[in-house]
Amino acid sequence: MSSQSFFLVRAPTSAAISRRRLVELVSSWRLPEDEDSRMAMTTVVSELVTNAVSHGAGDMLSVTVRADLGKSRLLLEVHDSSPVLPRLRCPSPESESGRGMVLVEHLSIACGAENTVRGKRVWAELALPRQPAGRWQAFDRLGPPHAIAQRLLNAFRLLCRTKSGEPTAVSGR
Numbered sequence: 750m751s752s753q754s755f756f757l758v759r760a761p762t763s764a765a766i767s768r769r770r771l772v773e774l775v776s777s778w779r780l781p782e783d784e785d786s787r788m789a790m791t792t793v794v795s796e797l798v799t800n801a802v803s804h805g806a807g808d809m810l811s812v813t814v815r816a817d818l819g820k821s822r823l824l825l826e827v828h829d830s831s832p833v834l835p836r837l838r839c840p841s842p843e844s845e846s847g848r849g850m851v852l853v854e855h856l857s858i859a860c861g862a863e864n865t866v867r868g869k870r871v872w873a874e875l876a877l878p879r880q881p882a883g884r885w886q887a888f889d890r891l892g893p894p895h896a897i898a899q900r901l902l903n904a905f906r907l908l909c910r911t912k913s914g915e916p917t918a919v920s921g922r
């Protein structure tokens with residue numbers, strides 16, 4: 750298992766820095782990746798950091814990356830000083846924001862959030878490819894583009910039907 754944490758100033762540039770640092774770590778650890786897994790990793794870390802910057806507290810946040818090759822998994826964690834847990838929202842088609850945690854949930858195997866002594870930890874676990882796949886092989890596994898779009902649309906509709914208002918603490922498939 751490989752693990753590393755890094756600190757970021759809570760600023761709008763933090764998402765781009767976290768993506769760059771994650772790509773550097775994955776490369777230095779020689780983790781298997783393909784275009785789809787790289788897109789999922791960078792999207793998820795970007796969304797988690799963006800949420801911490803937008804809705805978190807404190808001047809700093811930390812990102813922890815853990816890779817477990819035996820399980821072909823990558824765990825991404827973002828810690829900030831706010832105790833307020835993220836909630837899945839139901840944005841309208843015209844909304845310019847509010848889709849980040851839905852993306853995280855659909856790109857990860859499992860994700861969640863929990864309070865810590867100093868704020869909160871928001872995490873997502875992603876699958877690493879067992880062997881690098883070509884671009885078209887990966888898309889074949891996902892299905893045609895219209896099927897992928899339909900699955901995301903169905904997820905948004907399901908989310909809109911949920912009216913409990915409770916924060917989603919842990920989710921998994």
